[in-house]
Amino acid sequence: MSAPAWEYGVSLYSYTGEFGVTKTLDDVIEDVADLGATGLEILGEAHVEDYPNPPAAWVDAWFARNERLGLTPTCYGSWIDTRRFPGRDITEDEAVEQLELDLRLAATLGFRYLRPKLGVVTADLEPHPVWETATERVLELAAEKDVVICPEIHWPSVIRSKVVDDYLAFIDRTGTEHFGLLMDTGVFQKSMHGRRGGTPMRMGNGGGRPPITPVVPVSDLEDVLDKVVHVQAKFYCVDDDLQDHYIPWAEFLEVLHRREWRGYLSSEYEGDYATGRAADQLRRQHALLRSLSATL
Amino acid sequence: MLDEPMIQTGGFRNTDGGFELRLRLPYYRGLWANLLEGATVEVDGEGFPADAVRWTIGDRSFTIADLREPSDLRWPVDRPAVLSVPRDEPLAVGEHDVTVELGIRMSYIPEELQPSIWIEQRKLVITR
Numbered sequence: 001m002s003a004p005a006w007e008y009g010v011s012l013y014s015y016t017g018e019f020g021v022t023k024t025l026d027d028v029i030e031d032v033a034d035l036g037a038t039g040l041e042i043l044g045e046a047h048v049e050d051y052p053n054p055p056a057a058w059v060d061a062w063f064a065r066n067e068r069l070g071l072t073p074t075c076y077g078s079w080i081d082t083r084r085f086p087g088r089d090i091t092e093d094e095a096v097e098q099l100e101l102d103l104r105l106a107a108t109l110g111f112r113y114l115r116p117k118l119g120v121v122t123a124d125l126e127p128h129p130v131w132e133t134a135t136e137r138v139l140e141l142a143a144e145k146d147v148v149i150c151p152e153i154h155w156p157s158v159i160r161s162k163v164v165d166d167y168l169a170f171i172d173r174t175g176t177e178h179f180g181l182l183m184d185t186g187v188f189q190k191s192m193h194g195r196r197g198g199t200p201m202r203m204g205n206g207g208g209r210p211p212i213t214p215v216v217p218v219s220d221l222e223d224v225l226d227k228v229v230h231v232q233a234k235f236y237c238v239d240d241d242l243q244d245h246y247i248p249w250a251e252f253l254e255v256l257h258r259r260e261w262r263g264y265l266s267s268e269y270e271g272d273y274a275t276g277r278a279a280d281q282l283r284r285q286h287a288l289l290r291s292l293s294a295t296l
Numbered sequence: 297m298l299d300e301p302m303i304q305t306g307g308f309r310n311t312d313g314g315f316e317l318r319l320r321l322p323y324y325r326g327l328w329a330n331l332l333e334g335a336t337v338e339v340d341g342e343g344f345p346a347d348a349v350r351w352t353i354g355d356r357s358f359t360i361a362d363l364r365e366p367s368d369l370r371w372p373v374d375r376p377a378v379l380s381v382p383r384d385e386p387l388a389v390g391e392h393d394v395t396v397e398l399g400i401r402m403s404y405i406p407e408e409l410q411p412s413i414w415i416e417q418r419k420l421v422i423t424r
Contacts, residue, residue, distance in 0.1 A: 021320075083403040084331055208406075208409040
């Protein structure tokens, strides 16, 4: 078998709590290059200045910086805020308008993938049905811009679920090459990591409990891998001995390697908040992933 | 650069007809302002309801009632919002206990767990 065909990236989400507080956009992008990654993932609504209309000088600086640092834009995170307006759901036209706006902006900035985070309608996170009709209406634009729309399979959703079946059926029905899946490795977490730090937050009246989800075996990845276009390498903690007790990286990489998967492993740190911790944890994770890859 | 806490150290001051304080968005992305449910403010035990607060982000100013109508107003993650709170008397010079509860609707979280509410209490100083 050939050497692993994936590349390494970082999502700027990793620097949540530090971006705008201790670090500028320049700082966090410089850090991504410094740790040896080549793929750059952003959240449009977080990192694009004056979203959704960045100044021309900002766009010029984006390309100049990426060129200087050897970075390639990978995935652009967007949202379909179905509850944007109080008392009603957004309309299909409003969902289309949001998707078009982000598709155009992602393409302008050189991204290949767009991850829309979808509003949900049930306790088990079934997406709002507008996702399907609105996505179908923007497939032509996605093809024109050559951007692949990829909703995420993200904890607490699991791979073998109605939502994933619906995404796969959508690909079959439309025959599109501009829709795929984003695999977030948090789905494979072996135990829950309680995140510390940040401003205290409660959800609703505070009576809700986190959902109880089964441990998803990495073998389930085999069912969907040929439709996975991007991996968010979600992680919470890599310890001082370069061990990750939450995400089974060795098993995960073995499947990617055997199936000759190509794309970016885009690191998404979601552990404790503390100044400087994301940069350190990202380096540990990249050291771990590269070490494991070398043994394949 | 912003301060790490949601309630910013700077910007707490008396104004004509009340006082102001600054918040940073304690979340990982900027938002359409329509997603704000509002913020209640408490100073030394005196409460101010969310609909009494006037918001200013950049050069645009609004109330929570205004946000019932579609708008392109945004709250960027790296810019503070100024909350203007009406009060008959100016706050005394010196230290105050300030509490803010900020509510935001997240579409991707089940409705029974919404809104998301950030709560913070800080000591802030009025200088004059």
